[in-house]
Amino acid sequence: MTLQEKIGQLSVLADSIRPFAFDVNPDSFQWGPQRTRELIQAGEVGALFNGVGAAEGRELQRIAVEESRLGIPLLLGADVIHGMRTVFPIPLGEAASFEPELAERTARAAAIEATREGLHWTFAPVVDIARDQRWGRVAETTGEDTFLACAFARARVRGFQGPDLTADDSLLATPKHFAAYGAVAAGLDYNTVDLAPQTLFDVHLPPFKAAIDAGALTVMSSFNDINGVPATANRELLTGILREQWGFEGFVVSDYTSDFELIEHGFAADEKHAAQLSLDAGLDMSMQSGVYMDHLQALVEEGKVATATLDTAVRRILSVKARMGLFDNPYRSLTAPPPGPAPYLDAHDALARDAARRSVVMLKNDGETLPLRKSGQRIALIGPFARDRENLAGCWNIFGDSSREIDLETGLRAALADPASLQVVDGCGMEEAIDGGIEAALAAARGADAVLLAVGEPTRYTGEAQSRTQIVLPAAQQALAEAVIGAGTPVIVLLRNGRALALSPALQAAPAILVTWFLGTQTGHAVADLVFGDHSPSGRLPISFPHDSGQQPYYYNHTSSGRPYQPGTGLEAFRTRWRETANTALYPFGHGLGYTRFEYGAVELSAAGLEWDGRLQVRARIANVGQRPGEEVVQLYLRDRVASRVRPIREFKGFQKIALAPGESRVVEFVLTRADLEFRGVDNRLVAEPGWFDLWVAPSADAGEPVAFELLAFERPAFERPAFERPAADADQG
Template sequence: MPVDPRVESLLARMTLEEKAGQLSVFADMVRPFAPDVNPEANRRNADEVIEQVRAGRAGTLFNGVGAAQGREIQRVAVEESRLGIPVLLAADVIHGMRTVFPIPLGEAASFEPELARRTARATAVEATAAGIHWTYAPAVDIARDQRWGRGAEGAGEDTFLGCAFAAARVRGFQGEDLRAPDSLLATAKHFAAYGAVAAGMDYNYVEISEGTLRDVHLPPFKAALDAGALAVMTAFNDINGVPASANRALLTGVLREQWGFPGLVVSDYTADMELVAHGYAADDRDATLRAFTAGMDMSMQSGFYAEHLPALVESGQVTLEMLDAAVRRVLSVKAALGLFDDPYRSLDPVREADASHLPAHEALAREAARRSIVLLKNEGDALPLQGGRRIALVGPFARDVDNIEGCWTLFGDRSRYVGLEAGIRAALPPGAVLDVVDGCALETPLDGGVDAAVAAARDADVVLLAVGEPQRYSGEAQSRTQIVLPAVQQALAEAVAATGTPLVVLLRNGRALALEGAVRDAQAILVTWFLGSQTGHAVADVVFGRHGPSARLPVSFPHDSGQQPYFYNHPRTGRPETPQMSEFKARWREQPNAALYPFGHGLGYGRIEYGATTVDAAALAWDGTLAVRASVRNAGTRAAEEVVQLYLHDRVGSRVRPVRELKGFVKLPLAPGESRDVVFELTREQVAFTRADGSFGAEPGRFDVWIAPSAAAGEPVSFELLPPAASLP
């Protein structure tokens, strides 16, 4: 960050209480996003917040919205507080503001980081127009256990894919100039290894090796910071017994000393307070001391820093130099955002009222949604639907518009949401007829619902079965032990399937699911996630073939819930499973050690054929490059977009290596009959890992490499990485 002399001038004049105030983040009760809830209490709390701002005791407010009231908050800060330091206004703006885009997990299925950059940019435009400077996004947690609900907020189970989307979202939120009125400060969260909580239970403990921490969970944070993120949020979990929010090895050792991170570290909501419940701190004062000295700059909502930091400095337990360093980082971020030059940036009621961007953002939401839809299965070319057919749209999501946002959507404009029925009706081809029957509620039966659904199915040429998880099943505090459909929806599926009418499942979900029975056996399955504002139109685009499905799974769909945690890039075992499923191998009694639908899987409406993977040489020189090639052809009669994926396996290492690792991908448009050669270049850096001695680097030896349509497809070719002193023959 650039050095601003005003920061040092302010530091020299600030009291201990004012410094602690700059490190304190409180709920914005002046502009609460639900003002109609208990308005009397809101008014009382708003007066208290304004007084904190006036006294210099609140440097940041969060989850408020509105430009006009935001200007009033800032006016009090710059005109009525002693030092005139502007307030930073933050919010949880995760995957859209007024316009809601697909959940991040769904958007990751696009395998298009540039798409994520564009939706984050649109989100920033809308959020900053509503008086927000700072978003608590992107979540860059790697989620290898689908029982964990917060996997919906990230990019899935793969680190390479996660890094690409982390960087893209940061660039989108922040734009090219942090000082621009539409630049939204990004936050990489949750630092760190939150996705590795035991048993997929939110807030649970994490036991993890140093190698897995560094190779799997930390790289997306580094990618986000390298893309320019100036904020990091701590995680709720502990790591090997030390809570992340008081983990000096992470917050200071990794972030500051190893990575040279200049920005600020903010706690998640009351994470410093929770050190007491963890049993890591004796009381509130001790929790403050442990969190702050570990490297957590800002305390969110607990009030601990405001209450205890001044006394800790006066007692000598916290040095003034350490306090000043944290305050300097916060003030420097405010300066980098241009708030000292224009404290009213992003607080323009005229800009907030301007709706001229909405058509473009709705078009982007529709594009993002359809490019996030994964076609798992399409027996007999059940999709796309064509011609004048009688269609039965059945299921609890058929008319629903309350479960299209997904988790962590506080500010969406519900008046603009398009549900399935509206989208399908608008796209019906000439002569087609649509019958809509709920069949059941999300978790409970409806009187006569199944009978009505069965009758509609019998009269139809095809059934679109809209089933899945209720919205509240995924997200924070939504861990599940059984990642399956609610029982009432499964029963509806079985009854409808029994009619014999072709069945197309429109699956709505915030995680990978274990599909069962009639849903698993349907002729076609579309994974539609929680797609946001334009859900209905996007699904219709794909169902009727106006746009082919082009997304791929960013998470493995298991055969059974009991396989969790399951991820494609698991380490090899000494007794790998064989195709014959013999005993005394790494397998379950009931299921293979494999996914039902693997990471990277997805179909289009074309028919894609892969040629053999080849390498340009038998060896990769230590400082050289190696070209890996394959021919990819669309042998079908419809255009398609194929996600071509590059996988690697290190046969022998000082630590047991994964069976495969994604190392590259490209999305190719292919016309019918078109063939294209795909070339990836490999270097030594791409095969590096955290070695047994703790160092990071590559090891010479033999590798397998695939160009394939998924993590479970293709035939490999091998090459050798030569040691530093060797050269190609």
Template sequence: MAADRIEALIARMTLEEKAGQLGVFADMVRPFAPDVNPDANVRNAGQVLEQVRAGRVGTLFNGVGAAAGREIQRVAVEESRLGIPVLLAADVIHGMRTVFPIPLGEAASFEPALAERSARATAIEATAAGLHWTFAPAVDIARDQRWGRGAESSGEDVTLGCAFAAARVRGFQGDDLRAHDALLATPKHFAAYGAVAAGLEYAQVDLSPQTLHDVHLAPFRAALAAGARTLMTAFNDINGVPASANRWLLTDLLRGQWAFDGVVVSDYTADMELIAHGYAADERDATAKAFLAGLDLSMQSGFYGAHLPGLVESGQVPMAVLDASVRRLLRLKEAIGLFDDPYRSLDPAREADTAHLPAHDALARDAARRSIVLLKNEGALLPLRRGGQKIALIGPFAQDRDNLEGCWTLFGDKTRYVTLEAGVRAALEAAALLEVVPGCALEAPLDGGIEAAVAAARRADVAVLALGEPQRYSGEAQSRLEIVLPAAQQALAEAVAATGAPLVVLLRNGRALALHGAVRDAAAIAVTWYLGTQTGHAVADVLFGAYSPSARLPVSFPQHSGQQPFFYNRPRSGRPELPGMAEFKSRWREISDAPLYPFGHGLGYARFAYAAPRLNTPQLAWDGTLVVTTRVANTGAVAGEEVVQLYVHDRVASRVRPVRELKAFAKIALAPGEARDVVFHIDRGHLAFSGADGAYRAEPGVFDLWVAPSSATGEPVDFELLPA
């Protein structure tokens, strides 16, 4: 039996071997960037293999290659004393060789099934390259767009975040963890990383237990329910206690209340950083505090190997606690079949066959175009015509190949990336219809750049501006004070707009942006995020109408950077817009308390009309179900997809409730003139929240309900939740 095998191994292991199993170290046998320092890598490779041979390594990360992976495993299985195979992990976030849209962009599709498909494709490619485990998905709720890692999240909403967290776990892991293409998922960052103060990376988190539970922990519950067997801790503290040494979080809540029996791994050197936090005095103290709090695996610091044996010998760490962590890791290896087949996912022939799968290119193109949000389209400027219309493609992203991926793309096949220019040229009937001018660099002017751009715009029937953030502006350690375009790009936009040419703006970004001037005033604006391998073709599909955009904003676009943190589902204020209170209300002096574009907003080339929602009952019984039916019709001339969104508001409660909360959504496709009933089912579980006493429950009372195309539209109907 597997359990007997694991217990027999634990009984034979030395303290050093037990501690070694709990160490996660960089894979210098097959590093992902060997050209950086090849001599050092060769030397380090020998050192790493020697540690594997000595039984001092449980997991290696961020290396790829099936053949070298087999050598690592051969040493572990045939030359180490106990023959325990090594887990091979990597940061494979939104694509392997084929790069898919950044998670924030893919969340804009409002299609969890799409995310499941792209994660499945990623798992197929990653496991073929010799990996068992990915440190993804990031399931942080990001309510402050200054924070750079919002690009890795699914945005600001809990319901959307939970749906995508579960979908990505299912996609990575597949139906059978022992299958050669199953990739262990790791929801991260546990917990509340998206709540760092002022959107500042690695900063403190100080928030109520109710918000922690209802907002920031909810996607982790969804990911675990979908089958995740590992979690990664966050760098931040939570109310003064670092997450990586937070016993309440990792043991009382996770293992106690949630009954999680999987593995918890630190983020990179997070246990080491307990010293910098001022929470631990030295390495030994940091090791003891992290491990006793419930952190199973230490990534890269080496603290566990150095200090756990001595801590056990001194009695500070009980042997039973050490054995429990080792047991969890060995069970994880057993769960994916490593003991029976240590060379699973290490087939060089499969790696070669999977290097480029055309079906994954097709999926990447579809995922990318389904992630594009059309914010504005005055005068139906879009779609453009494939022929008979001269187009000036202007901006630093027009020909750019280096900013298609977005953050955390270590292994993408850059030879396959499709630039915006290439995609547009492929879609046009004649090459002479397109003129391409950079206009400026990403962050600086170019000599004569604006003059050339202005001249091109005057010669064209329409100017398409490809603007945005360099991809290094988003991701880890990329917090921003002002979430605006670089000054050189804004100046380019102003000059081109002054020509009077009809203006289309294509934004490439990893967060919501505050748009100003000519960019904000452009006739058409589309958010194209970082879309990955098939960027050019996907944008062209939308630009020329081969695909009617169907994505919706997963984050609110503010009017100004100073509105951050800004999110649609904010709690009600005691001073909203009231008669006779024009000044003394919740407001900024300069602008209204409203987004430029709200969560859930997005346009297409079709037009949709909503009938009023119909309820099967005005009074929802305590154990009953509210059936909400809304007739949605395509009143336009082209086929399209609509994201139908259901929101609720609790009018009176024991804690102040949000002005609206998304509770359900559905994406439907309708032909011109077609209408369909969209049906949602709501029960009291959708209405529950954490009360002032910490108890999670629904409260009887009257609720408002909207079925609408965004968080800022629609007319409410009301219903009452009856007491038990």
């Protein structure tokens, strides 16, 4: 390969030739269609992104394979985050299902649709840990917990890629953003990250390791710096941890122009310096900035970048292309589909509906306000999301088929025996009042037997660059909610959101609240299935809902101070609390209700102590003591009572989702080993320390009664002295 051909493999450019996803990134078309074709013909670009179309993609691949000197195939990628044409719930919502196998199925469906339209590669899953709900990209994550994030990371990689990377329907996965992007200061996007190494390794890195262990071959670097070193040029991160410690064999791609942004960070003097720092650190592929294309040749010729460093990056990218089968079959995933509807549409719609209803979390249901009846009730659907179709799919939905999306009004009317029994009133806009809107809403509420109040965040409040200081409803919606909830008719809040929200006292006073996230294509039907009791809500919160915006960052697994707040003591002085509120969640991680009740029996342990290399069995009987079938997420938490570093008050270590009929019970079992008790010590080495632990089997992070067990110290086995050894006394005599 010539130097220019090598450098070409290290760049991925916006696809200016195929139909493109606009308004996703700034300044998308630095290279126009003609220049892009010339680069492909010269073998000087290795990948394109965010264009779609199998027939057009096949022509681009033909140019690369048949007209360039070496015939190296292109890699065609896109942001397929939570669905392609069929849109599934946002990742945060899907995490609320506590069903990684569901995420694997939706990722598989997205891969089938994406590869059918000429894609090989997705920039997903997002595996960042989101502990600050002000951050807009919480919506793309699985929430605040590392154990849950690892489970979903593995599942989504398996789903996207399938069992065979060379298959036509295999979509190469890219866990992102490496690393600690969810820890940006103040929840402010692109901001700095100041993080203890132990927190980096204990909290933020494990989901990436889980994704790589599941087979991910590409990783995307993050925009942020970590302790002063931008991730895109962080050699310790990209080479030391990723390759040398973990043995990662794939390649690292920058986030959009993040290598160029080293200049604004004040880390690189200019573009040439940015290219040098990035490649030396272990960044293999540059996305859209052009700094590799423009400067690597001079850097190599001047000896500032070693040829061996360049060759290593090229070899990684070519190796991934080979493992995908692109050299053997460069036209994989590029066969134009036959005309007419896709054969999988019905199956994917059914999956989207199931995923949506499994993602919904019922926060409260006082007085069995839900479910509603399909006949014999007058229902008012009030709020700006009632018939809205622009805010069903949520952020990072760039290819969704909006013609198939079902809004709330449509879904509810389809479920009612008499569709005319539903009255729909907007009440207000997303951010603005409507003349007479509240009056019309009050009239509808007073004339109804029940109100469904559809309020929340518009899509544009969530996703990249959408950080918020106040995680509350827009003022116009808040005024509508206060008026309608005060009207006296039972109100069910249908909350649409991409993060945890601080709910006002008026919202908290509503007898029933459903967190419906952004549920995607089948929103209306899925919500109707739950509201009318065809299915019982089974989602649980993957994030803590705070009492107030000012609590952020808040997460259930915080450490204890020397003066911890004790729940139930009010605003006791000289404790770790705010003046205005307790140091607790309004609704904790893991919380969620259904249409039945579950009782937890006593937790039983197989022994009082866990042997150093042994296993401890944990059992608890869970019973459905209600009148309806339902599903329960049984959760396991631990606390290390005394350690060499202050440990969290609880840590999530296991879960099982079980379905029980009325009156049915089941013994749920977990198994613990020493590995479940390990953490990074003061020297940042992985350690488990003998001592006492508390354990909960509970329905949420603040429920249940603990039982105790002890991790027993390692005992070196006794052995007899070999016959040839002299007694110690003889040895002392010389």
